[in-house]
Amino acid sequence: MLSKRTILLHLVNLQLYSTLNHHIYLYNVFLVDCFIFTLSFLSVYFRGENVRLHVQGYAKLNNIEDLKWTFNKSHTLVKYSNESSTVKVYTKYQGRIEFSEANFSLVLKNLQEGDSGLYDAGVSGEENKDVAKYQISVQERVVTPVLTVNSVSSINGNCNVTVTCRGQNTSVTSSCNSSTCSQVGGESRGAETSTVPLLSVYVAGGFIICNHSNQISWAPNMKEIETICASNSSKTRTHIIEQTQIHCIYLFEVVKGSICSCCIHIWTQFVNKANVNKHYNTVGSEMIATLNNEKKGESYSFILIQLQYIFFK
Numbered sequence: 001m002l003s004k005r006t007i008l009l010h011l012v013n014l015q016l017y018s019t020l021n022h023h024i025y026l027y028n029v030f031l032v033d034c035f036i037f038t039l040s041f042l043s044v045y046f047r048g049e050n051v052r053l054h055v056q057g058y059a060k061l062n063n064i065e066d067l068k069w070t071f072n073k074s075h076t077l078v079k080y081s082n083e084s085s086t087v088k089v090y091t092k093y094q095g096r097i098e099f100s101e102a103n104f105s106l107v108l109k110n111l112q113e114g115d116s117g118l119y120d121a122g123v124s125g126e127e128n129k130d131v132a133k134y135q136i137s138v139q140e141r142v143v144t145p146v147l148t149v150n151s152v153s154s155i156n157g158n159c160n161v162t163v164t165c166r167g168q169n170t171s172v173t174s175s176c177n178s179s180t181c182s183q184v185g186g187e188s189r190g191a192e193t194s195t196v197p198l199l200s201v202y203v204a205g206g207f208i209i210c211n212h213s214n215q216i217s218w219a220p221n222m223k224e225i226e227t228i229c230a231s232n233s234s235k236t237r238t239h240i241i242e243q244t245q246i247h248c249i250y251l252f253e254v255v256k257g258s259i260c261s262c263c264i265h266i267w268t269q270f271v272n273k274a275n276v277n278k279h280y281n282t283v284g285s286e287m288i289a290t291l292n293n294e295k296k297g298e299s300y301s302f303i304l305i306q307l308q309y310i311f312f313k
Helices: 004-034 225-311
Strands: 040-046 051-053 064-071 075-081 086-089 097-099 106-108 117-125 129-139 146-155 158-166 171-176 181-187 198-204 207-213 218-224
Touching: 051 129, 075 097, 086 097, 106 117, 146 218, 146 225, 158 198, 158 207, 158 225, 171 198, 181 198, 207 225, 218 225
Parallel strands: 040 129
Antiparallel strands: 051 106, 064 075, 064 117, 075 086, 097 106, 117 129, 146 158, 158 171, 171 181, 198 207, 207 218
């Protein structure tokens, strides 16, 4: 069973494909209107591809002397002479193009960005006219953009996500909620009718979608809003718990330190008091002993006086 993300990705690609074809169709109609009596196409190709440019109605081209393919009206690619049936490929394009004498078609090999431009075939003779025109655009396949979550916030219970989408040489920063995105920074360069890739950020199906596109390819990247907001909520709770633990540990250390300080103070007071009492006890014992000795001396003196009185009376 396809996941919600896969289904949404298919829907996004289908929508982009329809939009892309619509714009190319309108551009083709515009070119046909501009070049009356001349078949014109807007053709977009990947870099490195080969392309064949046809001359429609070549079988009806009678009484021509020469046929010439040119690039941007200023560079001649190849010249065909009908009278001598000779083909001249100009030096700059030798090895890069092939010309068919049978139907006057031209093959461009290994297209590069510098090959983008206007290619036309013209005939000369009794009548000089253009018989084919092609507007060629050569582009690289766009790469999948990098979608980065910058910040997540909650305002009045609504989750707001700021993201940056990066593509080839461009980026755009947008603020998104569950229903819409608005650009807040960066530069969304290019447009669907330009050779420069376009970056667009929007919300669809609960996903923030960044689409990187040009005229021929697109590559989306997406992140689910619910997952982003839930992850941020979990991180917030974890942060609060961690901060609470840190505060509790700090408070415990402060209380422990205070208790230790009090115990040390009480012990110091106790020891000092014991030493004072011991000193007092020592001094007191010495004084008592001295007094006792003095009393004993007085007693001995009194006895001697009494004996002298008895024997020498």
